[in-house]
Amino acid sequence: MAEDMDDTEGLDAAEQQLVAQLRTPIAVDTDAFDGRVMAAVQRERAFGRAGRRASHRMVAATTVAGAALAAVIAFVMIGGGVDRTAPEHPAKVVHSALSTVRFTLVASGASQVAVAGSFNGWNATATPLRRIDKNTWAADIPLGAGRYVYQFVIDGHRWVPDPQAPRDPGDDFGATNSVVTVAGSGSA
Amino acid sequence: MMSRFIDTLVASLAVVALAVCIGNVAGAQGVAALQQLDGRASASLKAQVTSVADSVAHAGLPVAPLVDKALEGISKGADDNRIMIAVRGVANDLGIARRALGPSSDNELAAAVAALRAGSTPPGLTRLRKELPGRQLVVPLSVLASLIVDGAPAQSAIVAVVANARQRDDSGLLAYGRSVSHDIAGGVAPLTAITGTQAAPHALSTFKPAFTGGKTAPLPAPPKPKP
Known part of the structure; x- marks a missing residue:
């Protein structure tokens, strides 16, 4: 404090008053501060869970949609329900009567x-x-x-x-x- | 997050595509055929046939010939071991036939198996495919098998089938095969019979077709006189 007083030497009265105000310790309510911090953490945690759930749902939905698309493509490519040899075989396809x-x-x-x-x-x-x-x-x-x-x-x-x-x-x-x-x- | 998403998606697509391929081939093609074993084959035999059929279906080969062979064995009273030997033999021959012929219809593969069992070689089947592009080979392969069974040398039989197939439709080719068989049964040497040098017109005129129906087949060309 003695050094502080020394620091203000040479300042006018108004400046010394300002310095004194700035150096006045701020009253901190530590319980309230902790509460605000924890509330913020909980909000973030809750948001994160929800976000991840939403993200997982999106992955699952997209996967199912992609799988369905792949199934259709694969089914078409291998000729499901159709004469598999017809498209690839050069020979004439015979559909003779009995x-x-x-x-x-x-x-x-x-x-x-x-x-x-x-x-x-x-x-x-x-x-x-x-x-x-x-x-x-x-x-x-x-x-x-x-x-x-x-x-x-x-x-x-x-x-x-x-x-x-x-x-x-x-x-x-x-x-x-x-x-x-x-x-x-x-x-x- | 995005990379994990992409990995999951790709893996899922691969698994589903594989499952669909397996399910479709083994299912659509094989299930109906395998159902014929219900009530006729023992549980053990059906399980063994199904196992072989799965492998065959996964290779893109028809399952029906395997089931057909199993049913034949069952009807003839063969034991399960003997039936499975026969079924595995058909499966093996189907693979050889597919490799020799390339993309083929199920009926072509079944006929090719008969040709192989008669004594034709895989290169012989490949040659038949190359020499007769754009033609269903069921009848040429069937005639080839019959000629070889009747005693014609395999290579000569292929040449004869190709030559006749280029000039005749399937009914005509079948008529050629019947006339050769008739000649051989009448004592003509097989090699001579397939080349037509002894195919006397009277033999053709007296030949009675084994079946009716279908198109009327033209008779084989009369033999050319020797110079």
Whole structure:
């Protein structure tokens, strides 16, 4: 204080009064100050949580939207629900009508004959042949263009190939299948 | 914040796109086919076929031939182990066929498997694709398989199929295949039969087609007289 008094030496009365006012300690309410600081911190914390929640919601919403867009793009690119080979394959796409294929078998002594193959899920009873004379059995089956393998099933248990048809090279189960190929609209 | 957002978005897009691809291929293509096993295959067999089918579908190959082979085995009373050997064999051959032919229809791949099993080589299939651009190969591959099964050398059979396919539509090509088979069954040497040098007109006129329907197929050209 003595040094302060020394500092004001040479000042006029008004200046000394001003200096004295400036040097008067300010009364600080520390409780109120702390309260204001904590209130500000809580406001910031609350805002931050809300902001982050909003940000997370935006990320989630955008992600879902982006995922949906990606799903659509991927579905279109891989041809979902559409003939996948059509756009990329240079060959003509065949949409042929069904052709009626007649299967016949001469089987003396048979009481029933069916045909099972790749066209009926190899179901040995789904496609019976009808007897058209004493020993000859036949069935007319509509098939689309393609290659099918089959065998006749005599009396529900005896599998035999079609002696009139080409043979399939595969015999994974010990019996040679027959082949029928139905032409589409292949070009010459 | 922005970088985390972008990372999340990209990762989500990748996962969803992959899931959609897998789900679509395995689902749309395979589920319907695999459902045919319900009530016919044991739970164990269906699980094994489904496992192979998933791999096949993920490779972009058709599932139906696998299910078809399994159904064939079931109907013929084969045990599960034997069926799975056959199913895996088909799966393997489908992959070979796809690599040889490139982009192909499901029917083409199934026919190509038959050609491979008959004895054609993958390069032979590739040649067929290159020699017959823009043509569905189901019938050419099927005729090729039949010729080889009947005893024709694979390379010669490919040459013969290509030559005939360039001049005939599918019905005509099928008629050619039937006439060759008829000649071979009548005692003509396979190599001779596919080149048509012994394809006597009377043999063609007496040949009875194995099926009816479809377009009327022109008969193969008569053999040229030897000089």
